[in-house]
Each structure stands twice: as structure tokens, then as C-alpha cells.
Amino acid sequence: xxxxxxxxxxxxxxxxxxxxxxxxxxxxxxxxxxxxxxxxxxxxxxxxxxxxxxxxxxxxxxxxxxxxxxxxxxxxxxxxxxxxxxxxxxxxxxxxxxxxxxxxxxxxxxxxxxxxxxxxxxxxxxxxxxxxxxxxxxxxxxxxxxxxxxxxxxxxxxxx
Amino acid sequence: xxxxxxxxxxxxxxxxxxxxxxxxxxxxxxxxxxxxxxxxxxxxxxxxxxxxxxxxxxxxxxxxxxxxxxxxxxxxxxxxxxxxxxxxxxxxxxxxxxxxxxxxxxxxxxxxxxxxxxxxxxxxxxxxxxxxxxxxxxxxxxxxxxxxxxxxxxxxxxxxxxxxxxxxxxxxxxxxxxxxxxxxxxxxxxxxxxxxxxxxxxxxxxxxxxxxxxxxxxxxxxxxxxxxxxxxxxxxxxxxxxxxxxxxxxxxxxxxxxxxxxxx
Amino acid sequence: xxxxxxxxxxxxxxxxxxxxxxxxxxxxxxxxxxxxxxxxxxxxxxxxxxxxxxxxxxxxxxxxxxxxxxxxxxxxxxxxxxxxxxxxxxxxxxxxxxxxxxxxxxxxxxxxxxxxxxxxxxxxxxxxxxxxxxxxxxxxxxxxxxxxxxxxxxxxxxxxxxxxxxxxxxxxxxxxxxxxxxxxxxxxxxxxxxxxxxxxxxxxxxxxxxxxxxxxxxxxxxxxxxxxxxxxxxxxxxxxxxxxxxxxxxxxxxxxxxxxxxxxxxxxxxxxxxxxxxxxxxxxxxxxxxxxxxxxxxxxxxxxxxxxxxxxxxxxxxxxxxxxxxxxxxxxxxxxxxxxxxxxxxxxxxxxxxxxxxxxxxxxxxxxxxxxxxxxxxxxxxxxxxxxxxxxxxxxxxxxxxxxxxxxxxxxxxxxxxxxxxxxxxxxxxxxxxxxxxxxxxxxxxxxxxxxxxx
Numbered sequence: 112x113x114x115x116x117x118x119x120x121x122x123x124x125x126x127x128x129x130x131x132x133x134x135x136x137x138x139x140x141x142x143x144x145x146x147x148x149x150x151x152x153x154x155x156x157x158x159x160x161x162x163x164x165x166x167x168x169x170x171x172x173x174x175x176x177x178x179x180x181x182x183x184x185x186x187x188x189x190x191x192x193x194x195x196x197x198x199x200x201x202x203x204x205x206x207x208x209x210x211x212x213x214x215x216x217x218x219x220x221x222x223x224x225x226x227x228x229x230x231x232x233x234x235x236x237x238x239x240x241x242x243x244x245x246x247x248x249x250x251x252x253x254x255x256x257x258x259x260x261x262x263x264x265x266x267x268x269x270x271x
Numbered sequence: 272x273x274x275x276x277x278x279x280x281x282x283x284x285x286x287x288x289x290x291x292x293x294x295x296x297x298x299x300x301x302x303x304x305x306x307x308x309x310x311x312x313x314x315x316x317x318x319x320x321x322x323x324x325x326x327x328x329x330x331x332x333x334x335x336x337x338x339x340x341x342x343x344x345x346x347x348x349x350x351x352x353x354x355x356x357x358x359x360x361x362x363x364x365x366x367x368x369x370x371x372x373x374x375x376x377x378x379x380x381x382x383x384x385x386x387x388x389x390x391x392x393x394x395x396x397x398x399x400x401x402x403x404x405x406x407x408x409x410x411x412x413x414x415x416x417x418x419x420x421x422x423x424x425x426x427x428x429x430x431x432x433x434x435x436x437x438x439x440x441x442x443x444x445x446x447x448x449x450x451x452x453x454x455x456x457x458x459x460x461x462x463x464x465x466x467x468x469x470x471x472x473x474x475x476x477x478x479x480x481x482x483x484x485x486x487x488x489x490x491x492x493x494x495x496x497x498x499x500x501x502x503x504x505x506x507x508x509x510x511x512x513x514x515x516x517x518x519x520x521x522x523x524x525x526x527x528x529x530x531x532x533x534x535x
Numbered sequence: 536x537x538x539x540x541x542x543x544x545x546x547x548x549x550x551x552x553x554x555x556x557x558x559x560x561x562x563x564x565x566x567x568x569x570x571x572x573x574x575x576x577x578x579x580x581x582x583x584x585x586x587x588x589x590x591x592x593x594x595x596x597x598x599x600x601x602x603x604x605x606x607x608x609x610x611x612x613x614x615x616x617x618x619x620x621x622x623x624x625x626x627x628x629x630x631x632x633x634x635x636x637x638x639x640x641x642x643x644x645x646x647x648x649x650x651x652x653x654x655x656x657x658x659x660x661x662x663x664x665x666x667x668x669x670x671x672x673x674x675x676x677x678x679x680x681x682x683x684x685x686x687x688x689x690x691x692x693x694x695x696x697x698x699x700x701x702x703x704x705x706x707x708x709x710x711x712x713x714x715x716x717x718x719x720x721x722x723x724x725x726x727x728x729x730x731x732x733x734x735x736x737x738x739x740x741x742x743x744x745x746x747x748x749x750x751x752x753x754x755x756x757x758x759x760x761x762x763x764x765x766x767x768x769x770x771x772x773x774x775x776x777x778x779x780x781x782x783x784x785x786x787x788x789x790x791x792x793x794x795x796x797x798x799x800x801x802x803x804x805x806x807x808x809x810x811x812x813x814x815x816x817x818x819x820x821x822x823x824x825x826x827x828x829x830x831x832x833x834x835x836x837x838x839x840x841x842x843x844x845x846x847x848x849x850x851x852x853x854x855x856x857x858x859x860x861x862x863x864x865x866x867x868x869x870x871x872x873x874x875x876x877x878x879x880x881x882x883x884x885x886x887x888x889x890x891x892x893x894x895x896x897x898x899x900x901x902x903x904x905x906x907x908x909x910x911x912x913x914x915x916x917x918x919x920x921x922x923x924x925x926x927x928x929x930x931x932x933x934x935x936x937x938x939x940x941x942x943x944x945x946x947x948x949x950x951x952x953x954x955x956x957x958x959x960x961x962x963x964x965x966x967x968x969x970x971x972x973x974x975x976x977x978x979x980x981x982x983x984x985x986x987x988x989x990x
Binding site: 131141142145146147148150151152153154155157158160187188189191192197200201204205208210212213214215216217220246247248249 | 559560562563564565566567568569570571572573575576578660741742743744745746792793794795796797825826
């Protein structure tokens with residue numbers, strides 16, 4: 112089987128691997144590199160559990176081939192907390208009971224991070240739109256929406 | 272056989288590689304990687320091209336030419352394509368819009384391909400290395416299309432003439448029950464002087480609602496004026512049945528939603 | 536959070552440390568950092584991927600199975616058929632003596648629903664397993680199928696499951712679970728109005744974000760560690776022990792972290808065959824449902840049909856209720872005999888009715904086997920009962936909420952299955968709902984209490 116080299120930055124660290132051509136980024140991250148924070152819920156682009164940030168843009172790692180990411184900067188949920196200090200979104204998800212089974216949480220937080228990176232003070236509608244590609248079957252979404260709004264408020268208070 | 276990807280700097284070379292059996296073109300991955308993930312073993316090779324023209328957007332002289340690899344998100348944020356923003360934002364969630372391409376949308380089977388419905392109403396032209404085709408002709412033959420789509424071009428609609436509606440059961444968005452795009456031009460007295468209406472999910476691929484278009488000509492956009500068009504809306508349709516809705520349901524609700532689009 | 540302390544003030548304890556206090560969830564820190572280990576987060580070198588060849592027919596006899604081409608496919612390590620499974624015919628509830636064993640791990644001679652597992656392919660990669668699965672040749676003789684419960688119960692209907700011998704589950708009480716209380720026919724004879732209505736529902740899929748699956752590691756000490764997202768750990772371990780004819784001490788199940796279950800992960804489906812694969816190859820095995828399998832193959836909530844006949848008086852009292860419930864088990868029992876039994880226990884609803892007659896049937900059809908889902912056997916019944924209550928109120932021109940106050944069960948009332956009511960709070964719930972929904976009821980109802988004779 113043809114192996115191809117891939118090299119990218121994952122959460123600030125250089126990663127280089129030889130992978131089978133045609134391997135999805137999701138499988139490369141989980142099975143080769145060992146970052147299991149992106150989850151495979153549908154492998155068809157519907158659930159958003161595999162969401163990652165590639166060069167600042169929200170992407171689905173299950174539909175992205177790893178070899179197309181060479182040279183890219185990739186962020187996953189694993190890279191959000193720095194030396195044990197939770198990111199404001201992580202803190203807010205804890206405090207507002209925005210997790211239940213936890214399977215959608217990595218994708219939700221990643222999608223919310225991209226929103227807040229571009230729109231630090233989003234409206235509720237903007238939060239709903241930003242999370243519209245992520246499915247949660249437990250919470251009914253409301254605590255998740257509240258978590259993102261709470262994190263945005265916390266950010267703006269810190270910035271002030 | 273594993274799935275292997277080949278990347279070529281030119282469309283010409285990619286076209287040549289695409290001739291191999293079991294090979295598909297990789298755009299944003301939302302169709303072809305999905306198929307592979309779901310166990311479609313008929314796809315054994317993927318081909319893509321990085322030729323810069325595929326990623327370019329050019330707007331001049333009232334015309335837009337959009338490279339086939341341009342994503343929905345790139346169209347949505349382009350300052351001169353604001354008229355299409357509503358239609359392009361109807362596609363997927365934010366991540367899908369960062370990946371799905373205009374070229375790929377032409378191949379998306381119903382219930383997907385909402386933006387192709389808009390392009391059909393815009394009477395776009397589809398370009399390949401083999402030449403240009405009207406979008407309607409292209410869509411009709413898309414299953415046998417072996418040449419990579421390089422760009423899609425269309426005349427920008429005059430202000431206020433382009434309308435778009437996507438109907439889904441899930442809020443804020445979900446898979447289409449149906450989608451409708453229309454380019455409606457009105458004479459000075461308000462009557463419709465030209466109409467192009469395209470429908471999604473009312474066949475296996477986007478289709479024109481020609482009977483409804485014809486019934487609108489010379490009419491005003493009010494309840495009585497649009498009644499003949501609504502009555503003719505389902506003419507020639509063969510709606511899909513899928514987990515979202517039955518063909519019967521889609522046919523029942525099409526006139527209702529067309530009416531809402533026309534009266535907004 | 537607002538706590539109303541006026542209800543049941545005499546039995547309320549206000550010195551509790553946990554109840555009424557916000558407490559962080561113990562699992563949340565793992566969830567928000569991505570550190571929670573779901574079963575599929577385990578990856579082992581040399582792990583094989585299992586893909587299932589499934590029946591394309593609703594009901595068919597298997598004439599022959601040819602796996603020779605699949606076995607030769609590059610990357611394939613093992614192909615399993617029914618003969619490889621030590622105890623191939625099983626049923627989950629046999630652990631609590633609810634038989635007969637009626638379901639095959641891998642189909643043997645016959646398939647009874649579209650999607651039934653026939654052949655398991657184990658290969659080095661998912662792709663190789665998928666390609667090889669496509670090369671398995673199964674020769675089917677298609678049989679007539681039945682999809683409707685009432686059709687299935689008619690004489691001459693195709694027999695779905697030979698292990699039962701008829702298209703319904705035979706309880707010790709006969710063809711159905713029964714509740715008999717008072718004299719329902721006398722009740723109907725004395726009623727001012729009779730209303731008979733039927734209600735039905737379709738199967739409902741839980742659609743958890745994490746699909747069903749497991750990862751199995753053969754350990755050096757002849758034991759197998761199974762990482763699974765089952766909701767029924769020891770049910771799964773014990774059934775696996777039966778199916779594989781392997782002592783439970785050889786099986787080490789690791790679970791407890793479930794990416795959404797809702798009842799959809801209580802069946803024993805993926806673990807036995809994955810462990811068998813690991814045993815026969817000596818290699819780690821991963822068997823994870825695709826999204827399509829989760830939606831089409833995993834057990835849904837059963838389709839149900841509920842026929843309710845009520846006798847009601849002009850003053851609002853329901854004096855007789857007859858309920859016939861049908862639970863569509865699909866092709867195999869799984870948890871459905873219990874679901875139908877729960878239905879019998881749940882009717883006639885939270886109401887005190889002097890004359891009650893209940894029959895609930897567990898019916899076999901050629902549909903996807905159904906099983907547990909949030910209040911299975913009860914939820915659809917509640918839908919039917921409460922729609923019926925609204926219709927009855929309308930029939931006698933009474934406010935639907937006041938109508939429920941009149942019939943609500945209260946402490947000391949004898950329920951139809953002869954359990955005296957205790958700890959009821961329906962009256963108080965409705966009083967609070969009346970306030971919250973701004974749906975006022977007469978003062979006498981607001982003065983009622985679940986304590987029948989006053990606190």
C-alpha cells in the first residue's frame with residue numbers, strides 16, 4: 112500500500128507521519144498521532160463531532176484527507192487548555208452543564224471557538240448558526256448555547 | 272485496493288488521470304470522501320488539481336466567473352456576490368461551507384445541491400476543458416461527465432430580482448424538503464416580464480419549473496396574479512422520496528412554498 | 536432554581552446536603568478537555584476491522600453461502616459464518632428465564648429481517664473488509680414477509696420466527712399479558728358515553744452521536760478485554776459467556792462511557808462476534824457500526840398500536856377502560872416481551888378507574904427487531920392515553936385539566952393491578968402546571984391533595 116508523508120502543526124507541535132494515501136484526517140489524528148479528541152460520529156459530514164480548525168477555518172476531519180493538510184496548522188480540542196488552565200469555553204461548558212454524554216462536546220467547543228475568534232460578542236442567533244453543523248442528542252442545545260454566550264461574556268470582561 | 276489520491280498542478284493532467292476506471296475527482300470531499308467512508312468500494316482512486324484558476328473568483332461587467340474549487344464560504348463572504356449570500360448559506364453548517372465547492376454542488380444528488388438550484392435559476396454556464404455548456408444541459412448529463420468542471424459563470428442578477436427559499440424540518444437548518452430559486456424581472460407597471468424558477472428535490476437533480484414560469488409572465492405578484500403559477504408548479508416534477516419527506520408531501524407543499532417565495 | 540416547599544411540607548427534609556444544591560458533574564472535566572475515553576478511543580497495533588454482510592431481504596431462506604472469494608481478498612484474515620459461533624441461537628432475557636432462545640448471532644438457514652447479520656469479515660483495514668464483504672455470495676430464496684402486526688396475527692400469515700411457532704410471544708398468561716379489575720362490561724353498560732379510539736406509532740431510532748460498537752483485545756492470559764459502549768454491561772458479559780460458551784472469568788468488560796444511549800445500546804449484538812473474531816485470530820478486533828447501520832440496523836423503539844375503549848359519566852368519572860396494546864417486536868424478541876408487559880402494567884394510566892381490562896401483545900413481524908428506548912412500553916401508551924383523555928373531556932364538555940383532577944389517582948386508591956397507590960403527586964403536579972401554564976381550574980381542584988383524606 113502506498114504510504115505518503117504528511118507534515119503539519121497540531122496544536123502547536125510539529126507532526127510528521129507516513130500514512131496510507133486516502134486516509135482521512137480524522138483517522139490520521141486518532142489512529143496515527145493519538146489525538147482522540149475529534150470523534151467519529153457519522154463519517155458523512157452530518158454530526159460535526161470530528162470538527163477541527165485548519166488554518167483558522169472550521170473543517171470536518173472525517174471528510175478531509177490528511178495528505179491535503181500538509182503545511183497546515185491544525186487545532187483540536189486537545190490543544191485548547193494551556194498547562195492545565197481551561198479555555199473560557201471549556202470553563203463555561205463545565206459551569207453551564209453543557210455536556211451530558213460528552214461525545215459532541217469536542218466538536219461543539221471547536222465550532223464555538225471559531226465563532227468567538229471571529230465574532231467575540233456574538234448574538235444568540237449567531238451562536239445557533241455557528242453550531243448548526245453540530246448535533247447533540249442529549250442536552251437539547253440550550254445549555255450549549257448558554258455556555259458559548261457565557262464564554263463570550265467572560266472574554267469581553269477579561270479584555271475590558 | 273486502498274483509496275489513493277493523486278494531485279496534479281494542471282487540470283489537463285488531472286483530466287487525463289481521471290480516465291482510469293474507479294477514479295473520481297476530489298473537490299471539498301463532502302460527496303466523494305463521504306461515499307468512500309460509507310463503504311462505496313467502486314471508488315478506488317481520487318484525483319485533484321491545484322491549478323490556481325480553479326480557486327479564482329472574477330466579477331466584471333455584470334458577469335461573475337467562479338472557479339470550481341471555490342467554497343460556499345468564499346462565495347458567501349465575497350463583497351460582490353452578496354445577492355447570492357442567502358442561497359449559499361443554505362448549504363450545510365459552517366464547516367461544510369468551508370469545504371463544499373461550487374463545482375461539487377453541481378454533482379450533489381437530491382436532497383443536496385441547494386446552491387446548484389440557485390445556479391440553475393441564474394441560467395449559469397458550466398465550463399470544462401471541453402468547452403462550455405448551459406447548466407441545464409450540464410445537469411442532465413452530469414452522471415456521464417468525465418471532464419473536470421473548471422468554473423461556473425453567470426450574469427449577476429439585477430438588484431432585487433433574485434429570490435431563494437430552502438425548506439427544512441430542522442431549525443436553524445437541515446436537509447432540504449425542497450428548495451426554490453427564482454430570478455424575476457418586472458416591467459415598469461410591476462408585471463413580470465421574465466421569470467426563471469428552479470426547484471430542488473422535485474426531481475433527482477435541480478429542474479426548471481417552466482409551466483410556472485410561463486404562467487407568471489404578464490402577471491403581478493399578488494395572490495390572484497400568482498395563482499396560475501402555483502397551480503402549474505408541480506408540472507413535470509418527479510419529487511424524490513427519502514427520510515426527510517415523501518414525493519407526495521413534497522408535491523403537496525411545493526405550491527405553498529412557491530407562493531411564499533413569490534409574495535415576499 | 537426555585538423550590539416550592541409548600542407541597543408535602545410535612546414529609547420534606549430541608550437539611551439535605553446534595554438535593555437542591557448545584558454540583559458539578561464528575562465526568563464533565565474529561566468531556567470538555569477531550570480526555571474522556573470512549574471505547575473507540577482505544578487503538579491497538581495489528582487491530583482488525585469487522586464488517587458485516589447483511590441480508591438484503593426481509594424474509595428469505597439461505598440456500599448457500601460462498602465466502603471463498605472474500606477469503607482470498609488481500610487483507611482479509613478471517614471470515615465467520617453461523618457454524619463458527621459456539622452457541623449461535625440466543626435471546627438476551629434468557630438470563631431472567633424469559634425464553635425461548637430465538638435469535639441467531641449469524642443467520643443460519645434463514646433471514647427474518649432486512650439487515651440481519653449473515654457473514655462477518657475481519658480484515659487489516661476497514662476498506663479491505665468492505666471490499667471483501669462485497670465478494671461474499673449468498674444465494675437467497677425470498678419468502679413472503681409480513682410488516683403489519685394485525686396481518687401477522689391473522690391465520691395463514693407467514694411465520695416470522697420458528698422458535699416461537701406463532702407470530703406472538705407466548706406468555707405464561709397466554710397470547711397476551713392481561714390485567715382484569717372489576718367488571719368492565721358492566722361499567723360500559725352503565726356509562727353515559729362510550730369512546731373507542733385507536734392510536735399507532737412508527738419505530739423511532741435513538742440516533743446516538745456515537746454509534747454502537749466495541750474494541751476487543753486478546754490478553755496474554757487467555758482472557759479478552761472488551762471496550763464497549765453497552766448500556767448493559769453485565770447482561771452483555773453473561774450473554775457473551777453463553778454465546779461463546781466461555782466462562783465469564785475469561786471476559787473483562789470495560790465500559791460505562793456511552794456517547795448517547797437512550798436505551799439503544801442495551802442489546803447484545805456487537806460484543807460476542809467481535810470477541811469470537813479476536814479469539815479465532817488472536818488479534819485485536821474493532822467492530823463499530825457505520826452511521827447507516829446505527830440508523831437501520833440497531834433496534835429502534837417498537838412500533839405500537841393501542842386501542843382504548845372508555846366508559847365515562849357526564850360528571851367526569853371514567854368508570855370503565857379497556858385497552859388492547861400491540862408491540863411490534865420485529866423479527867426477534869430482544870426486550871420487547873418485557874416492553875409489552877410493561878405496557879400492561881402501565882395502563883390504565885395515572886387514573887383511578889373501577890373497571891379495567893387490559894391485553895397487551897408482543898407481535899413478531901419481518902421488521903428490524905425493536906428493543907428498549909426511554910420508557911419503552913410506556914411512552915407511546917402515555918401519548919395514546921392523554922390524547923384519549925382530551926377527547927373524553929371534549930366529549931362531555933369538560934375542561935381537560937379539571938377532567939384529569941376528577942380521575943387522578945391518590946394515595947390509598949387501589950390500582951388495576953392491585954397495588955395500592957402510595958406517594959402520588961399527580962394532583963400537586965397538575966396544580967403547579969395550572970399555575971405555570973396560566974390554565975386556571977376551579978378552586979375545589981386547587982384545594983385537592985394527593986392525601987385522599989387530608990394530610
